[in-house]
Amino acid sequence: MLSRVTYQIELFLLSLSFFTRIPVPASVPYSTERMNQSGRYFSLVGLLLGLICYGVYSLCALVLPEHLSILLMMVCSLLLTGAFHEDGLTDMADGIGGGMTTERRLAIMKDSRIGTYGASALMMALLVKYSVLSSLAMQTSMLQLLLIGYGLSRAVAASLIYDMPYVSDAQTSKSKPLASRQTTRELGVLLFFGIIPCIGLDLSTLLMIGCVCCLLRFALKRWLLRRIGGFTGDCLGGVQQIIELTIYLILAATMIPQITYL
Template sequence: MLRGMTYHCQLFLLAVSFFSRLPVPRNLPYSSERMNQAGRYFALVGLLLGAICAAVYGLLSQFLPTNIAILLTMAASLLLTGAFHEDGLTDMADGIGGGMTLERRLTIMKDSRIGTYGASALIMALLGKYVLLTTLAGQISLVPVLLLGYTLSRAVAATLIYDMPYVSDPNSSKSKPLANRQSRLELVVLCLCGLLPLLAFTAVVWLWAVLICLGLRYAMKHWLMKRLGGFTGDCLGGVQQITELALYILLIGLGHNGMTILGGVLCAFW
């Protein structure tokens, strides 16, 4: 049992090392198989990052205006992840927006330069987060909001690995370790971890969040299959960013229409 727990802790730390800039032990065992299995903890990495960002915001908001605290929290988030997912969104937008053929799209997505489509997507995503989080801060505590946005969005993105083919060149892709299919058990673990932050929200948020995520997943899968014939690592980052923004918009919409947002079993903490 202890060996099994150690193994899963190592998988989680591998996921942390892949999806963030947080330090992990140097002697952490690594293999392509382990890295692939670590994908089941993608959502838990989001939960950890969300908790760190929530702590940063909670501290900064004690001394600074809300909008400044949110801006600095966003900067901290970019440092924590190395803008990993934002980079994916940028490359996805450039490749799919600027390429007329599959080969051209994949080539553009591997290019380190940013084009008009990518720059526009990045600006809108960062500006959107700032505006949405600033609005939400005037309605409810941002702690559960950040935990939900960071965790569930990463779960939705990672589920695409389960039933979509990988189309990028595995020899040059930064997402090569995650290119293999997920097992059903890994998919279940991923989804359950992604849903954990919803324990702080009411049933109506549960319902709409699940519906929105399922709808976005279906739409993004259909779109990516049509444009690329599968997914790349950049696409996973793009889906994560889009889903995170959609969840913030959902919470604002529900609050704007008089719905109670917080009220789950964890709401007492906030």
């Protein structure tokens, strides 16, 4: 029993080391199989990041205005992940927006340079995130907001591995260790940790988030299949960013007071 728990902890630490810049013990065993299995804890890593970002926000809010606290929290988030997912969004936008063929789109995604599509997508994503979080900060629990956004978005994005083919070059892609398909059990663990922070939301908001995330996942899956025939590591990062922003927008929409017409 203890060995099983230890094994799961090691998988979580591998996931943490892959998706963030947070240091883990050098003694954690590594193998391609272990790295692939560690994807089940992607959403749990998101919850940890949400907790850390909330801590930064809370400390900053003690001495700084709300908008500056949120800005510094976002900077911390980028530092914690090395802008891993934002880079994926940028590359996905450049590749799919600028390429005319599947081969060309995949080639552009591997290019380290940022094009117009990528720069526009990155700037708008950061601007929307800052604006929505600033709007929601005074209306709801920032802790639950971040846990839902960070955890659920990663669960939805990583779930694409379960039922989509991997199309990039495994020797150069950032998602090489996660390219194998997930088992049903791994998908269950991933979704479990992604859904946990949603507990406590009112039923209508919960249903709206669930339905929109499912529909958006379906739409993005079909779109990626048509455009490149599957997913790449950049696509997973791009989907995570899109889902996270969508969650914040839904929460903002459900908290707008109803308008009374005279």
